Amino acid sequence: MNEHIALLIVDDEQIVRDSLTKWFREDGYIVGAAANAAEALRLLQEQRWHIILLDIKMPGMDGMELQQRIRDIDAHAIIIFITAHASVDTAVQALKSGAFDYITKPIDPDHLSHLVANAIKQRALAMENLKLKEQVVEFSKPDEIIGDSSQIKKVFEMIKTVAGTDTTVMIRGESGTGKELIARAIHANSQRRYFPIVTINCGALPEGVLESELFGHERGAFTGAQYRRKGKLELADGGTLFLDEVGNIDMKTQMDLLRVIETKQFTRVGGNETIKVDFRIICATNKDLELAVKQGSFREDFYYRLNVFTVSIPPLRERKSDIPLLVNYFVNKHKRAMGKEISSVSPEAMDILVQYDWPGNVRELENAMERAMVVGKSCTIIPADLPFQLSERNNEPSSGSLADMEKRHIARVLEEQRWNITHSADVLQIDRVTLYNKIAKYGFRKP
């Protein structure tokens, strides 16, 4: 049944309106009819019409002009023009203006049925496509970049500025700061988001392999090349090529890549065919490229080609105010993945996390949180759940005395054993009474 499809007939001839209304009603459509453009526009304001049959020649505003108005109201409506006399000009004009098709009066009933059925199918596909695109946008959203500090806000601003352009972007930042996340955010907000973002870790591949990975190879290009293989450059066509650790690319590949960036064409290893590609380059490095240029290990022309727009990600120690946000984000993320009930971090543990310098940046913080959630037994993460070196570093400076060492050691064991006296006494290899005495002596209190 077609009861949910609304079809509007706009024709100045009443007999045409009546005939078509009757015909489509028998098919179960919701049918409306308008004798002129004004009436049609009024009906369009009142409800949505999925298919509009539009007479080209009408007194006053004609069908072509009305079509433009309709498009302003509903860009997805399918318009089929009706014309009394078919001519190539009219047909071309109608189709160029975005109409689905046109029909000539009198209409063959079989043709009309199929035309409208196809129009409905096309509309359904267009709607599905739109929905899928929206879903893809959802999927292509990278892991949220977390932070509220002025430094990270500046990074957000830069992403927003550069994403819509096709400019080459160089992302700089220490290891673990989330350079790939930024690259994905730029891609996800660019015009190229419906095409792939292809990542290649230039530091992880030896010279010959990197060349083959980038450019692909023909069958027999080298020993072991049994099949033709597309390279990352080809795979990134239409999308974004993310060159991670770009500072590790050897001089020869730098030269080859520079040529590709400039000409947008290349040949596969061992091949003759010129392949044209269209991609945007985003690269990332934690190296001092300026120094590498000075030392001659990085080509100057390649450097200038890549270093068009730079996004610098501050290390985590320079945006400590973001740590609590990141910690809570990771707790929620891993809580879902692990199916654990851990929902908070104790103030003491949070203090330790904020004070630590995080040389491995966000990646190190995430790992620490993941570990803490694995070992954590209660619904709150406590200092004992954190990696040993973290809680150690945050302890007060030791005076070096034996008593001080004993106090610190007992405190740590108690935390690790969650104040289970029997277990703690076992670990310390003392009896429970002695442990109670030590607890009293050092003034420990159960948290």
Next chain:
Amino acid sequence: MTPAVHILNASSLPLAELESVAETIRQLLRIPVSVEQHRLELERAYDSSRIQYNSSVLLAQLLSTQSNPTTGFAGRELHSRPDRKLIAIVDVDLYIPVLTFVFGEAQLEGTAAIVSTHRLSNAFYGVEENRSLLLERLTKELVHELGHTFGLFHCKQFECVMRSSTYVEEIDLKKAEMCKNCSRILLEKLHDG
């Protein structure tokens, strides 16, 4: 009120042959069906430029039919008798102005309908005449248009008689019966009526 169908024959088909058609429809719809000879002023619906007959004009004519002494019912009277369905059979080529042709036309949830044998006949397509096939197609078209008068829409079921047919081979593909869903709707309509 028990609904009843009156088949008004304005074609050259003999009444005796239409009696068997009426009997089939009676069995399919389970309502009384009568057949009688009728005269329509075809020339009033003729369009010389198209060499076809406007089915809407004939439908209007059917509704304004004056009392017929031989049949005992009055056309005008039918407006107040929604239980009565009038369906005319003609053998001229029918059209509605915007379409090149129609096999028939019906008032949706109304009283009257019309069916033409013109394009149901093999002769129209240059193929050898087949009388039983013609009557079979006619039966399907009569049931189809009557279905519209009872308020039924076109059906997507491949074999249902209410499936829209825009060429004769499509009529041959479907059955004379309604699918379960259309039968259920028809029953409800008959019950409500």
